[in-house]
Amino acid sequence: MKRKSAEYINSILLKHxxxxxxxxxxxxxxxxxxxxxxxLQSTSHLIAINFDILxxxxxxxxxxxxxxxx
Numbered sequence: 632m633k634r635k636s637a638e639y640i641n642s643i644l645l646k647h648x649x650x651x652x653x654x655x656x657x658x659x660x661x662x663x664x665x666x667x668x669x670x671l672q673s674t675s676h677l678i679a680i681n682f683d684i685l686x687x688x689x690x691x692x693x694x695x696x697x698x699x700x701x
Contacts, residue, residue, distance in 0.1 A: 637688045641695045644681040651678050 632640075651674050658670045689696040 632688070632691065634692060637692050637695060641685065641688055641692075644685055645697070648678050648681045 655671060655674050658674075659667055662670060685696075
């Protein structure tokens with residue numbers, strides 16, 4: 632993958648994962664336990680997919696990995 636593409640994808644997926652974490656917090660406040668458990672499982676799966684992709688990018692461009700992910 633070209634570096635410019637890797638930088639763009641990295642930025643988008645990190646933002647998406649952060650947004651999903653914010654959504655989880657909101658859902659926790661506004662859902663009952665059963666609803667939240669289903670929501671959390673699905674949302675966590677999306678975050679995991681993002682990081683599967685990001686790990687491949689970081690293998691090729693380790694300098695793109697934010698230090699807070701170490």
